[in-house]
Amino acid sequence: MVLIGPALSVLTGIPVDPDAPHARQWLIDELAKPEYQAAKPSWFDLLAQAVKDWFASLTLPSASGAGNVFLIVAIVAVLALIVAAFLVFGVPRRARRTRTGTVLDADDGRTADRLRADAAAAAAAGRWSDAVVDRFRAIALALRERTVVTMMPGTTAHEVAERAAPVFPAHAGALRQAAAVFDAVRYLGRTGTADDYDTLTRLDDALRGSRPQLGPDADASALLAPR
Secondary structure, three states: OOOHHHHHHHHHOOOOOOOHHHHHHHHHHHHOOHHHHHOOOOHHHHHHHHHHHHHHHOOOOOHHHHHHHHHHHHHHHHHHHHHHHHHHHOOOOHHHHHHOOEOOOOOOOOOHHHHHHHHHHHHHOOOHHHHHHHHHHHHHHHHHHOOOOOOOOOOEHHHHHHHHOOOOHHHHHHHHHHHHHHHHHHOOOOOOOHHHHHHHHHHHHHHHOOOOOOOOOOOHHHHOOOO
16 A cells, blocks of 8 residues: 555656555555456365365374374275265165075974965965965975975075076976065065965975986985975
8 A cells, every 4th residue: 555655656746645545445446457366366276275285284293193194094085985886886786685585594493394384374364475485485495305405594595496497497497486586575575476476386386296307416315206
């Protein structure tokens, strides 16, 4: 403000001694000129400076504080990786569980015949989901009782179908479809239907009336007439 008056005085030849309000207005008008506005920092400049200041703030004077800085940076890095993984691979789908759902519970001591009876009782009561689950379990357990397939508490429906398909090639497709229905009802929340139960019942009856096609190394007991 001190220089504006003398400068105008030199240019105009008229002595200028403005009061405070006039001097402030002259300064505002001067700074509003394009050459001054062009020199103002852009939003990118302000953002870059803010990031720079943040990194500078991570430098702590004490050695004990350095661990906190590295912890914060590590947490931020892990969160960034998690977000990137979701963006690239998407949210895990429940359908991936179909190959991990087990057929039998570890504490389920029912026989195949008992499972069939329980399935029939559930069907009579209109509890189709329970009927579907128990009927497939009866199919799987009957195959184990005939030593056609090896089955443990952790065996999945998909594994049962794949092991039984070569032994009953005429029913390979039906076995795989039955495993898919079991997984959908037991693990994916789909409601079983009367048609699902009827399909599994027909498959169970067909397998009970079929002789397994086993290789020369198979257990001889599996060659006996089906139960």
